[in-house]
Amino acid sequence: MTGLLLRRRTLLASAAALAAVPARADAPKTGGTLSVGIDDDAKTFNPALSVQLSERQVLHCVYNTLLAIDVDFSVKPELARSWTVEQGGLRYVFQLAEGVSFHDGTPFDAAAVKWNIDHRLDPANASPQRSLLGPVIADVEVLGPHSVAFNLKAPHPALLSDLADRAGFMMSPAGFARYGADFGRNPIGTGAFRFKAWTQGSSIALVRNQDYWEKGLPYLDGITFRDIPNHVIGLQRMSVGEIDIITSLSPDDLRQIEGNDAIATERARIGRWYSLQWQVDKPPFNNPKLRQAIAYALDRKRINELCMRGRAVIANGPTPPGLWWSSPDTVVYDTDLEKSRALLREAGIAPGTKLQLSVSSDLVLRKIDQLVAEQLAEVGLTVELQPVSEAESYARVVKRAINFTPINWTQRADPDGLLFILFDSKGFANSTGYSNPEVDRRLEEARQLLDQDRRKALYAEVKTLIQQDLPYVSLFFAAEYAAYANSVHGFVWPPDQIPRYRRVWKA
Amino acid sequence: MIGFILRRMLLLLPNLVLLTFVMFAVMTSWFGSPATMMLGRDATAEAVADMDRRYGFDQPVLVQYARWIGHAATGDFGRSFASQQTVAALLAPAVPVTLELSLAAILLAFAAAVSVNSLTIARRVITPMVTAASILGVTVPNFMLGATLIYLFAIRLRLLPTTGWVPWQQGVGPHVLHLLLPVITLCAFYTSAFSMVYRAEYRATARLLFVCVAQAKGLSETRVSFRHILPNAVLPVITQAGLSLGQLVGGAVVTETVFSIPGVGRLLVAAIGSSDYPLILAITMMILTAVALANLLADLLYARVNPLVRI
Numbered sequence: 001m002t003g004l005l006l007r008r009r010t011l012l013a014s015a016a017a018l019a020a021v022p023a024r025a026d027a028p029k030t031g032g033t034l035s036v037g038i039d040d041d042a043k044t045f046n047p048a049l050s051v052q053l054s055e056r057q058v059l060h061c062v063y064n065t066l067l068a069i070d071v072d073f074s075v076k077p078e079l080a081r082s083w084t085v086e087q088g089g090l091r092y093v094f095q096l097a098e099g100v101s102f103h104d105g106t107p108f109d110a111a112a113v114k115w116n117i118d119h120r121l122d123p124a125n126a127s128p129q130r131s132l133l134g135p136v137i138a139d140v141e142v143l144g145p146h147s148v149a150f151n152l153k154a155p156h157p158a159l160l161s162d163l164a165d166r167a168g169f170m171m172s173p174a175g176f177a178r179y180g181a182d183f184g185r186n187p188i189g190t191g192a193f194r195f196k197a198w199t200q201g202s203s204i205a206l207v208r209n210q211d212y213w214e215k216g217l218p219y220l221d222g223i224t225f226r227d228i229p230n231h232v233i234g235l236q237r238m239s240v241g242e243i244d245i246i247t248s249l250s251p252d253d254l255r256q257i258e259g260n261d262a263i264a265t266e267r268a269r270i271g272r273w274y275s276l277q278w279q280v281d282k283p284p285f286n287n288p289k290l291r292q293a294i295a296y297a298l299d300r301k302r303i304n305e306l307c308m309r310g311r312a313v314i315a316n317g318p319t320p321p322g323l324w325w326s327s328p329d330t331v332v333y334d335t336d337l338e339k340s341r342a343l344l345r346e347a348g349i350a351p352g353t354k355l356q357l358s359v360s361s362d363l364v365l366r367k368i369d370q371l372v373a374e375q376l377a378e379v380g381l382t383v384e385l386q387p388v389s390e391a392e393s394y395a396r397v398v399k400r401a402i403n404f405t406p407i408n409w410t411q412r413a414d415p416d417g418l419l420f421i422l423f424d425s426k427g428f429a430n431s432t433g434y435s436n437p438e439v440d441r442r443l444e445e446a447r448q449l450l451d452q453d454r455r456k457a458l459y460a461e462v463k464t465l466i467q468q469d470l471p472y473v474s475l476f477f478a479a480e481y482a483a484y485a486n487s488v489h490g491f492v493w494p495p496d497q498i499p500r501y502r503r504v505w506k507a
Numbered sequence: 508m509i510g511f512i513l514r515r516m517l518l519l520l521p522n523l524v525l526l527t528f529v530m531f532a533v534m535t536s537w538f539g540s541p542a543t544m545m546l547g548r549d550a551t552a553e554a555v556a557d558m559d560r561r562y563g564f565d566q567p568v569l570v571q572y573a574r575w576i577g578h579a580a581t582g583d584f585g586r587s588f589a590s591q592q593t594v595a596a597l598l599a600p601a602v603p604v605t606l607e608l609s610l611a612a613i614l615l616a617f618a619a620a621v622s623v624n625s626l627t628i629a630r631r632v633i634t635p636m637v638t639a640a641s642i643l644g645v646t647v648p649n650f651m652l653g654a655t656l657i658y659l660f661a662i663r664l665r666l667l668p669t670t671g672w673v674p675w676q677q678g679v680g681p682h683v684l685h686l687l688l689p690v691i692t693l694c695a696f697y698t699s700a701f702s703m704v705y706r707a708e709y710r711a712t713a714r715l716l717f718v719c720v721a722q723a724k725g726l727s728e729t730r731v732s733f734r735h736i737l738p739n740a741v742l743p744v745i746t747q748a749g750l751s752l753g754q755l756v757g758g759a760v761v762t763e764t765v766f767s768i769p770g771v772g773r774l775l776v777a778a779i780g781s782s783d784y785p786l787i788l789a790i791t792m793m794i795l796t797a798v799a800l801a802n803l804l805a806d807l808l809y810a811r812v813n814p815l816v817r818i
Contacts, residue, residue: 041777043590051547051589126561131551181591200597201763201773202672226671227767233654236662237669392782395543398550428551 028490032506033222036499037234037246042204044184045195047169048120048127056166056498061206061223062103063189065168066094066113067160069494071269073323073413075160079108079170079190089155089450096146100213102172103188103195110148114140115173117150129167131428136162155448157455161413165496192218192502202227219490219505232256238263238483244506245484245491247499250364251309254481263483270495271478272408273318274307274364276372279403280471281433284355289347291470295333296340297379298372304476307367311479317463318409318418320477323495324452325415327460331467340379351380358405359385360393368406368475397431408478410497415459416447423466434471512803519799524576526795527788531572534784540564541588541782562588575788584789589781594789597774602793604672605763605770609755611690616697617748621741624705625732637702644699649758653692653765660688670766689766693758697751701744708740715739742809749805756794 042055047063050056068078077083080094100108117140120127136156141149150159162168175188187195190213193206204225208218226243228234231253237243239260249265257263276294278285285291304312313320316329344351355376359369373383388396396402412418421427424443425435439462446458466472482493490503542558543550559565563574578585584594623637661669667688673681712718713736721731760772767773771790778786 041780043587043777043781044592046591049591051545123557126545126558128546128550128554131546131554181586182596184590185592185596199600199672199674199769201601201777202767202769229670229764229767233657233670233765236657240662240665240669242669242671394548395782398543398555429548 028219028505030219031221034220035244036225037228037243038225045187046184047166059169060500061193062187062191062195063169064191065164067164069164069413071494073495075164090152092150094148098146100190102190104172104175106174108190109145110142112173113148114142116170133167157450158414158416218502244488247482249481249483251311251479262486264486266482268480268497270320270411271480272410274408274475275472277407277432277472279433287347289343293340293343295473296336298375299335300475303371307364308479312476315474315476317467325456325459330464354382356384356386358388358402360388361390365406432471439465515803523792532568535568544782545588585785587783587786589783594785601771601774605759612693616694616701619698620701620705625737641699641702644695649761650765652695656688672768689762693762704747705744708743712736712740745808746805749801752798752801
């Protein structure tokens with residue numbers, strides 16, 4: 001009896017082993033359609049015009065970028081298979097992949113690369129990327145069918161990561177000639193998926209590109225992006241199997257699916273930087289003692305507990321740990337109410353002084369506002385909350401119509417991408433009025449250096465300076481999650497937080 | 508009759524001009540230039556200024572408005588700032604969706620309110636239940652009802668799809684299934700509102716002499732109810748239905764957002780989110796025209812049902 005049972009077990013086990021050989025658990029399976037839940041506020045799939053974050057994951061399916069971002073933010077080849085830096089960083093020469101064609105059959109070559117960059121630089125096309133590329137690129141030179149050079153106005157190492165983002169999406173010149181302004185509804189790239197249909201505000205359908213140049217990819221037959229009005233409904237749809245994957249979830253969203261074995265979650269490696277910003281060149285925040293007093297009055301641990309269920313990383317500067325330019329915290333403002341009150345006295349700020357803090361409809365920012373108001377009341381400051389619509393909020397910050405506001409920024413693949421625009425006195429996103437020649441000098445030197453260690457040292461000094469000057473009060477690096485059905489494999493989530501689906505497969 | 512229709516349509520024109528001008532002025536003063544929205548967070552001051560020049564956002568409101576209305580008068584509503592597509596191309600697929608949803612909801616609400624009440628008003632036991640349901644229908648907000656219905660029928664019972672939209676062309680069955688929950692959500696309020704109006708009118712009519720005569724003749728309660736009271740009590744409901752069409756658009760905005768339906772309401776929400784004036788203005792004009800047309804239609808229908816009105 002026992003012997004028989006044993007034999008049967010052995011038989012079963014060997015049968016299972018046999019069956020497992022052709023289809024190992026980690027061997028990707030081809031076929032199936034992935035259903036992705038997104039907030040479809042997409043306006044256009046013309047990468048030269050794209051602004052919305054929701055558009056970006058679709059763009060990465062339909063198009064290839066010249067270069068790509070790896071999971072550690074390093075730059076790796078995509079359409080450009082290799083490159084050399086010449087003339088001390090003034091000239092980049094790229095060797096392009098051969099045998100690549102656009103979905104409309106036209107070949108992808110050096111001329112197409114030149115057309116794409118020229119298209120973005122032409123003011124007539126009103127591309128938001130012109131402000132990024134214009135000051136950097138002198139011209140693009142076709143050296144051969146698969147060889148192209150970028151001549152720069154000044155050394156700019158961040159060019160590589162720019163070409164792994166929106167500016168690097170290669171669209172079909174013939175396709176644009178055909179559709180013109182309607183290209184945004186009829187996008188044509190070289191990507192792993194072709195654009196099939198877009199029911200604006202409801203769904204976006206993509207199908208596999210049978211002639212995709214990366215052999216064996218993609219695994220999926222298609223992807224359908226489905227609009228979800230909010231994460232609660234999105235996760236409900238996931239629990240009934242209508243949706244396979246949702247990203248950008250908050251720790252609070254996860255409560256709904258905790259304990260559900262059919263759904264897996266993954267945390268983003270690098271979370272968004274949340275902070276408070278103000279105008280340091282205007283009263284009342286032009287008083288450095290007031291800024292420090294507020295930094296000491298905040299209890300960031302409690303803010304983390306209540307906004308992020310304690311899962312965020314407390315921030316003491318704009319750069320999270322885990323990036324090549326991350327550096328140790330040098331200036332830290334731990335909660336110290338006595339010190340805060342003393343600083344307020346020194347600053348000559350009377351108890352009961354009123355401050356106006358803008359409050360948007362974003363859930364996390366609203367929570368932060370309420371906690372800031374509560375915590376500043378402890379040291380005798382009265383915070384009045386001023387409502388502003390989420391959509392208008394940033395436009396008003398840039399116009400400097402809002403003085404004191406919570407804000408968040410995603411990390412860029414190159415430190416210059418965020419640090420220069422926010423903290424250099426000439427940075428275009430510098431809405432705080434911050435200007436420190438010491439910071440400017442370091443940022444301007446670092447953006448032209450090719451030596452990464454030198455750059456890292458300069459950015460560490462910048463971090464110390466801005467923590468002392470406090471144009472922003474850092475709060476935390478958010479905890480953000482992706483949730484997907486157990487049948488989904490091969491999901492890659494780079495630190496720019498835009499999901500890539502080329503290697504995703506469904507069991 | 509034709510003169511009457513023409514006069515009503517002519518009255519619509521100044522209304523449209525006034526409304527769009529007020530909206531234009533409010534939007535430009537409150538939102539400011541849409542260039543920052545269009546360029547996103549990577550907008551430089553220079554790029555914003557360039558965009559302002561290109562689109563004329565830096566010109567006085569009156570100039571901007573005059574240019575817009577000049578084009579609109581010729582039927583050219585321009586291109587959406589955000590997507591660069593023509594407003595007409597964006598609206599074309601959205602309008603039939605909202606029309607279908609709204610008409611289905613209002614017809615269902617009308618039919619349900621009139622028939623249920625005609626059937627049950629005489630039966631004492633059911634009356635309080637219908638009244639309670641009506642109060643509930645009027646007070647529960649749209650988004651709440653929508654979410655509850657999704658939870659009940661799609662998540663718990665798994666009878667219907669949660670949200671989303673399947674066009675007719677992709678199958679009539681799935682189309683109707685996807686339409687059910689949003690239509691019920693949208694019509695709940697109107698069923699209740701129509702119900703209340705109809706009940707009051709029904710009660711008043713039921714006391715009239717001709718009803719007594721009908722009952723004295725020994726006609727069945729159902730026959731008296733449907734053949735004699737209904738045609739006389741239904742008029743105010745028709746007026747109400749016409750007037751409701753304007754509010755219905757508001758309901759459609761919420762319902763379309765909750766159910767991810769690609770209609771005009773969802774489009775309007777997205778347009779407001781990105782300060783897309785051309786789209787916002789075109790949709791507002793469309794809504795106003797639709798309301799005016801619905802009121803006109805209600806008046807005409809009213810006249811058709813009750814010849815007294817025509818005098």
